[in-house]
Amino acid sequence: MAKKKNETSKKRQRRQKKNNNQVFYLLLGVLAIAVLVFVFWPKSSSISASSSRIAEDPFLGQKIVKVIITEYSDFGCPACRAWHNSGILDRIMDKYGDDIKFV
Secondary structure, eight states: OHHHHHHHHHHHHHHHHHHHHHHHHHHHHHHHHHHHHHHHSOOOOOOOOOHHHHHHSOOEEOSSOSEEEOOOOOTTSHHHHHHHHTTHHHHHHHHHGGGEEEO
């Protein structure tokens, strides 16, 4: 009887160890997949605002200035539309005029 108990106890321990190993390898696999996704996920390409590129864009103000304000906006965006409708650009151009270029 004690021998049977000992055998079932050993079987239970082997099964538990096997389950622990399966969980470990599953977590290791998930971690490996996460690392691969992070490494190989396409990076967003950014366009640099080099001075040669800015020179080709339409602008307000003088061609050669000390300060260049480059605007990125979407006129479908309510906040961007509100900024333009509020007249901030006109106030900036009135105040600083020839000292800035607005691209």
